[in-house]
Amino acid sequence: MKSWKSYFLDFAMVFLAVFLGFWAENLRSQLAEQRKIADLKQAMVRDMQKDLNQLEEYVAQARFNLSNIDRMDSLILENPKLIDQKEYYETMVNYSVAYLFTPSDKSMKQAEEMGVIQNEGNDSLSYAALKYNYFLLDLKFTEQLLSQEYQVYLQEIVPNMTEPDLYRQVWRFPRKTLEPKLGIKAMDLETKKRLRYFFANVSFYYDAMQVNADSMELYGKKMIRLIEK
Numbered sequence: 001m002k003s004w005k006s007y008f009l010d011f012a013m014v015f016l017a018v019f020l021g022f023w024a025e026n027l028r029s030q031l032a033e034q035r036k037i038a039d040l041k042q043a044m045v046r047d048m049q050k051d052l053n054q055l056e057e058y059v060a061q062a063r064f065n066l067s068n069i070d071r072m073d074s075l076i077l078e079n080p081k082l083i084d085q086k087e088y089y090e091t092m093v094n095y096s097v098a099y100l101f102t103p104s105d106k107s108m109k110q111a112e113e114m115g116v117i118q119n120e121g122n123d124s125l126s127y128a129a130l131k132y133n134y135f136l137l138d139l140k141f142t143e144q145l146l147s148q149e150y151q152v153y154l155q156e157i158v159p160n161m162t163e164p165d166l167y168r169q170v171w172r173f174p175r176k177t178l179e180p181k182l183g184i185k186a187m188d189l190e191t192k193k194r195l196r197y198f199f200a201n202v203s204f205y206y207d208a209m210q211v212n213a214d215s216m217e218l219y220g221k222k223m224i225r226l227i228e229k
Contacts, residue, residue, distance in 0.1 A: 037116055041227045043107035048220050050104040055213045055220075061099050062206045062213075068094040069199050076161075076195065080186040086178045089170045092162070095202075096171075098150055100143050101213075103136060125226045132219040139212040146205040153198050160191040 072091045075083055108129065111117050117126045158167065163185050169176050187195070 037114070040107060040111055040114070040116060044111060045224050045227055047104035047107045048224055052217055052220050054101065054104075055217055058099065058101050059210050059213050062210050065095045065098065066203060066206050069203055073196065073199050076187060076192055080184050082182060083184045084180050084182060085166065085184050086180045088184050089162070089166060089178055092158075093170050093175065096150070096154070098143075098146055100147075101136075101139060125223060128219045128222040128226060132216055132223065135212045135215040135219070139209055139216065142205050142208045142212065146202060146209070149198060149201050149205070153195075157191060157194055157198060161185065161187050161195060 068091050072088075072095065075088060075091065108117075112129075117129050166178060169178060
């Protein structure tokens with residue numbers, strides 16, 4: 001017959017085995033969760049770098065459009081008989097294509113759902129992500145306003161400032177060019193006025209988009225630094 005000490009020892013060994021089993025399983029779960037979070041943060045870095053690269057091209061395109069808008073704004077003040085149709089139509093096409101920003105935000109959304117981005121304070125990852133998303137939302141809102149301006153421009157202004165056959169030749173992809181030739185369709189004063197208001201509005205939107213893009217770049221780089229430190 002076993003003594004009470006033997007029973008106690010058997011119980012202790014079983015208890016220890018169960019405890020160690022639970023502890024090992026919990027440790028494995030914690031390590032797996034830590035690896036998952038680490039992998040997710042690296043995915044955030046890769047996605048953010050994609051956004052930063054896209055923002056660089058985005059800002060360059062906005063500046064390109066603005067330079068062509070300024071050129072067209074000067075051209076329409078000249079004698080239409082002395083304006084080269086090749087330069088006129090190429091300039092028009094250059095500023096008539098607006099690119100939209102497409103964020104790579106899948107990993108950030110996953111991080112928010114998992115509670116990875118929760119720290120408080122102005123130097124935290126959550127604060128940088130909050131500011132990045134704030135300027136991203138403002139950028140997308142400005143894009144909507146820009147798109148509305150372009151819709152009105154294409155439907156109501158372009159027909160009054162172009163000749164359909166020439167417009168059809170240049171408004172293609174890939175782009176086609178015209179032969180140099182002096183003389184374009186003369187614009188009436190109302191069309192010229194509407195066109196210049198269009199230029200003023202979209203120039204403001206392009207300026208705002210660049211400001212938002214610069215702020216997104218600032219906080220995007222900060223997020224990368226906080227993750228990699």
